[in-house]
Amino acid sequence: MNQTTSKRNPKWHRDEIILALDLYFKLEPGQIHGRNPAVIELSEVINRLPIFDIRPDAEKFRNPNGVGLKLSNFLAIDPNYHGKGMESFSKLDQAVFYEFNHKREELSRIANTIRQTVSNPQLRLKLYEIQEEPEEELLEFREGRVLYKLHKYKERDSKLVLLKKTQHLKKYGSLDCESCDFNFQVKYGDLGKGYIECHHQVPLYQYEGIQQTRLDDLALVCSNCHRMLHRGMDTLSLEELRKLAFITP
Ligand SMILES: [Zn+2]
Ligand SMILES: [Zn+2]
Numbered sequence: 001m002n003q004t005t006s007k008r009n010p011k012w013h014r015d016e017i018i019l020a021l022d023l024y025f026k027l028e029p030g031q032i033h034g035r036n037p038a039v040i041e042l043s044e045v046i047n048r049l050p051i052f053d054i055r056p057d058a059e060k061f062r063n064p065n066g067v068g069l070k071l072s073n074f075l076a077i078d079p080n081y082h083g084k085g086m087e088s089f090s091k092l093d094q095a096v097f098y099e100f101n102h103k104r105e106e107l108s109r110i111a112n113t114i115r116q117t118v119s120n121p122q123l124r125l126k127l128y129e130i131q132e133e134p135e136e137e138l139l140e141f142r143e144g145r146v147l148y149k150l151h152k153y154k155e156r157d158s159k160l161v162l163l164k165k166t167q168h169l170k171k172y173g174s175l176d177c178e179s180c181d182f183n184f185q186v187k188y189g190d191l192g193k194g195y196i197e198c199h200h201q202v203p204l205y206q207y208e209g210i211q212q213t214r215l216d217d218l219a220l221v222c223s224n225c226h227r228m229l230h231r232g233m234d235t236l237s238l239e240e241l242r243k244l245a246f247i248t249p
Contacts, residue, residue: 007056007057008056008057009052009055009056009057009060009061009062010052010054010055010056011090011092012070012090012092012093013049013051013052013144013145014092014096014140014141014144014145015049015051015114015144015145015146016046016049016051016062016070017070017092017093017096018096018100018107018110018111018114018144019042019045019046019111019114019115020042020046020067020070020071020074021074021096021097021100021107022104022107022108022110022111023038023039023042023071024071024074025104025107026038027071029075029081029083032068032071032072032075033068034063034064034065034066034067034068035064036068039064039067039068039071040064042067043062043063043064043066043067045115045118045119046062046067047061047062048118048119048124049114049118049146050118050124050125050127050128050146050149051145051146053128069086070093072085072086073085073086073087073088073089073090073093074089074093074097076089077089077093077094077097078097099142106205109205109206110142110143110144110147110205112205113143113147113204113205113207113210114144114146114147116210117146117147117150117210118146120210123150123153123210126153127146127149127150127153130149130152130153132149132152136230139230139231139233141233141234142203142233142234143203143204143205143233143234147204147205148233150204150210151200151204151233154200154204154213155197155198155199155200155218156198157213160198160213160215160218161198161218163215164198164215164218164220165194165196165220167215168220175194175195175196175220176220177196177220177221177222177225178219178220178221178238179219179221179222179225179229179238179241179242179245180222180224180225180241180242180245182222182224182225184196184222196220196221196222197220197221197222197223197226198218198219198220198221199218199219199220199221199225199226199229200213200217200218201217201218201219201237201238202217203234219238221238225241228241228244229241
């Protein structure tokens with residue numbers, strides 16, 4: 001059997017690149033190698049990401065040397081570096097580099113939130129269990145896939161959802177979509193009674209660390225609006241969605 005072709009690890013994922021780039025910006029070129037403790041630590045963090053459960057070559061998967069090589073890819077991309085880097089970078093490495101080159105603080109916040117998420121073993125397991133729809137798998141999220149899963153996990157917290165609905169019912173008397181005013185009970189009668197979905201409105205990296213979800217962070221929306229909000233996750237607020245759908249306030 002041909003070992004070399006059957007044991008290829010998957011390409012680097014956006015989340016992994018985000019973490020690597022964040023470290024790259026904190027290191028001097030001479031510190032980029034697999035023996036640097038910061039590179040070894042990053043290798044451990046990346047191995048804990050709930051992204052790839054199939055690792056054809058588990059031993060080599062994102063090991064310190066591999067992580068060091070990925071950081072050297074950024075040397076080759078970085079216009080401020082005039083030495084030689086590793087030219088074998090991907091289009092995605094390059095795209096993520098330029099996306100955050102002048103937004104390093106935001107990059108750090110995203111990277112830190114991903115790190116905190118995977119440092120909690122229970123939370124990490126829960127995120128492994130979050131299934132994504134086929135069409136969601138095609139979407140790219142600025143915050144990456146781990147924080148998208150965390151978003152889904154937070155808005156599916158059944159206790160919290162119940163609290164939110166109860167609070168909303170008390171205040172407004174009905175469960176209308178906060179974006180398009182659709183009401184499941186009005187449309188479907190008893191079948192739709194009490195049905196509405198919850199959407200977490202605040203990008204998770206904007207918090208300092210991982211926080212308990214506040215009821216105000218959640219909005220009640222119908223399934224259509226919820227899908228659309230997720231498709232435009234990085235840019236779309238409830239108000240903007242209303243405008244798109246020509247709904248006047
Ligand atoms: Zn709606
Ligand atoms: Zn949502």
